[in-house]
Amino acid sequence: MARKRKATFVDLPSSDCFDGHDDDELSLPLDSSDPDENDDSNYDDLVDSDDSFSLGHQSFNEALYKEYMKECSRLKSLKKKLLISLSHNVKKKKSDGRPKVGFSRFSVTTFCNVINSLSEDYKDVIRKYGFGSLLLFDKCSMPRNFVHWVARLVNYNSGDIVVDGKAISLTKEVVHLVLDLPFGGSPFPADYTAGKLYLLSRFGKDNVPPISFFSKALVSMKEMSDDDMFVCFIIIAMSTFLCPNSSVVPCHKFFGIFEDLDKIRSYDLCGYILSWWLEYIKLFN
Structure with a gap:
């Protein structure tokens, strides 16, 4: 073995x-x-x-x-x-849950700096076009959480802020009472192509420059025509205060008003602003 x-x-x-x-x-x-x-x-x-x-x-x-x-x-x-x-x-x-914060290019600091940099002659031009009320804007701060709380109370279908069964209606007349801007006129041109081409040719650009380009042009007090100055001012007012979004480039949707600056007071600006607010509140919610 x-x-x-x-x-x-x-x-x-x-x-x-x-x-x-x-x-x-x-x-x-x-x-x-x-x-x-x-x-x-x-x-x-x-x-x-x-x-x-x-x-x-x-x-x-x-x-x-x-x-x-x-x-x-x-x-x-x-x-x-x-x-x-x-x-x-x-x-x-x-990251799947509701975002804790909302982001936009809303900037009261930028808007106030532009207003403070304007000469009296430029301010008179803005008043002539019917937007002098924007020059009265007073910088203030508001808690972000409060803004989010109000936005979540908005019924964007009816345009009401609903709190405890009570409603505060959001209408273009209310926007006019607060901002004193033109309302009740023609809707903004749906085709903004001509206004965009006007903007590009006026500033010698192939593509729409960022918002900072227009703000720097005014803050630096660079000499420019009254029309150019007004266009820069409106782009900054719309992009940083009235109708902001999350892009560094101005939204093209309102460029149609630049096709003929003499008609700019005939557009329903308050109605456009209200529609913009409700649309982005809908996206936020």
């Missing part, structure tokens, strides 16, 4: 891939009996030929150790990818 030889074990250093476990040591057989003398081990499944096995048991265990370290490295890489994936899922869930 064949005599079985006791296997000898050697300690291998621990690997980072077993983080969180108590397995500080891993024992593997360094020497064992021949395959045909050990009923518990089937080396024929691990060794392809007698030539490869003739390298000796120690060489075989070195190859196994390298394979073990390779697997540890692979597991470590998988663990890192899993943690990154979980982190991305958590961030995505946090």
